Amino acid sequence: MSSLPIQFAQADSSNSGLSAFNINLKDFIFQLITFVIVLLVLRKWVVPKLIDTLDRRQATLEKGLKDAKATEEALARAETKAEEIIAKARAAADEALAEAKKTAVTIIAGGETAASQRAALIIKEAQSRLSDEREKLRQELRKELADLVADTTEKVVAEKLDERHDRSLIERVIKGIAG
């Protein structure tokens, strides 16, 4: 029996439907057979390997995606943790700063109090010294004035006291002695 394609080719040598399309049947069948052979070859040797390669690549990609996702998740967790640590550190720093400020305010207040007390003491001592100096000066002035008065009186009396007045002084003394 001749093959079907050949039979079909012989039947088609006259003006059939295929020749209307200007198609050579022999060539067509030959190409078809070639196509099938190529297809079979590809299917047997190429496609599996291709599919295998594609599968491996897909697996790799999927693994990669999975890893990326895991990495992303780990990163997110790490970021969250980092934020938590930063927040804690910031809170601790704020607390330490507040404490330090409080301590500084206390120290400054204490220092100001001590300084103002010291200043008040210094002022009091200075006022006391000033008062003493003033009193000393006053005493010296009084003494100088007394000396001046006495010296002047001495000079005046030496010049002005006559015998009559001297006698009256002595008589006053005598009256005092006699009682």
Added chain:
Amino acid sequence: MNKISRRSLARYAADQLEKGISTPQLASQLASAIIHAGLAKQVDFLVNDIAWELEQRGRLTTATLISARPLGGELAMEIKAALKKATKVEAVLIDEKVDKSVLGGIRIETPNQVWDSTISRKLKDLREAF
């Protein structure tokens, strides 16, 4: 032998003078006692002690009058009378001194008392008051 004190010598001298001993005799006795007691350097003090003793007994007082000018007889007599009354003694011996530095008034010194009413004293008091 105990040393004789100046005060006991003065008392002895006053006793002797009250009894009416002559001055040279008393002087001789005192001189021996002074040398014996080693009081040769304290003769002036002894004389003052004797004068003090005599004034205490109301017998005699010796007064030194210091003034800027000579007093004159009348004033001296007045002072003598006043001292007699004040010290209650039988007799007053006066020694007058003139010292211009007192300026005026009078200073009267007896063995027991001093009256200083000189102007120089008043001025000194004025200085010291300040």
